[in-house]
Amino acid sequence: KMKVIRCKNYDECSKAGAEIFSKAIENNPNIILGLATGSSPIGIYKNLVKDYQDGKISFKDVKTYNLDEYVGISRENDQSYYYFMHDNLFNHVDIKEQNVHIPSARGTESEIKAQCNAYNEALKKASIDIQLLGIGGNGHIGFNEPGTSFEQETFVVTLAERTREDNKRFFNSIDEVPTHAITMGIKNIMNAKKVVLVATGANKQEAVKKLLSNEITTSFPASALHMHKDVVVIIDEEAGKML
Ligand code: F6R
Numbered sequence: 001k002m003k004v005i006r007c008k009n010y011d012e013c014s015k016a017g018a019e020i021f022s023k024a025i026e027n028n029p030n031i032i033l034g035l036a037t038g039s040s041p042i043g044i045y046k047n048l049v050k051d052y053q054d055g056k057i058s059f060k061d062v063k064t065y066n067l068d069e070y071v072g073i074s075r076e077n078d079q080s081y082y083y084f085m086h087d088n089l090f091n092h093v094d095i096k097e098q099n100v101h102i103p104s105a106r107g108t109e110s111e112i113k114a115q116c117n118a119y120n121e122a123l124k125k126a127s128i129d130i131q132l133l134g135i136g137g138n139g140h141i142g143f144n145e146p147g148t149s150f151e152q153e154t155f156v157v158t159l160a161e162r163t164r165e166d167n168k169r170f171f172n173s174i175d176e177v178p179t180h181a182i183t184m185g186i187k188n189i190m191n192a193k194k195v196v197l198v199a200t201g202a203n204k205q206e207a208v209k210k211l212l213s214n215e216i217t218t219s220f221p222a223s224a225l226h227m228h229k230d231v232v233v234i235i236d237e238e239a240g241k242m243l
Pocket of ligand 1: 141
């Protein structure tokens with residue numbers, strides 16, 4: 001059964017999420033983390049940077065694997081997830097660059113496929129201790145859009161229109177939002193020993209309601225998490241309004 005932590009607002013959710021990660025890092029300095037981008041984890045990363053600065057935790061031996069990356073956006077572009085992760089977390093802590101893993105989606109179609117497969121192989125060997133997730137308005141986790149098989153491994157995905165709409169706030173216009181991404185599959189996510197999903201704000205009300213309704217269906221990818229034995233869902237008052 002999913003554990004649900006209900007917090008007042010985004011900041012409280014961020015603190016609660018960061019505490020789980022901070023404690024886990026303290027207990028296991030060699031921990032392997034699965035990380036996410038987007039608005040949801042930013043506050044968690046801020047708190048983790050603070051814990052690092054306060055000397056509570058070190059990322060010296062921490063390894064990380066990110067969920068996804070856009071296709072067709074260079075690392076240097078401030079919309080890339082590579083840039084996002086460095087800007088929000090990695091540049092501010094003592095993590096070693098060789099311990100940072102973010103799918104790369106560069107080059108020709110066949111080069112991207114090869115990078116995708118290599119990432120999948122690396123994930124199989126790595127065994128993630130805690131995976132951080134946000135949830136899409138349509139229930140996606142990573143970029144596993146509605147309809148994706150629960151057996152799906154890392155792949156190149158065509159982004160759903162809803163996802164491109166949701167994410168256009170970061171771009172000048174919808175035309176600039178990439179159409180494809182590399183993402184861990186649902187199967188990779190389910191392999192993590194523990195999953196922490198954070199959802200806040202009015203835009204997530206539907207998704208949170210469906211997630212906690214206990215129905216398991218590929219039309220709502222996050223519902224796969226009901227089959228995982230250790231999931232913590234952190235929501236704020238806004239996101240929980242339809243419960
Ligand atoms: C991000 C990711 C996505 C986001 C989701 C929610 O790496 O894989 O699944 O977690 O789209 O995004 P935000 O947090 O921006 O609402």
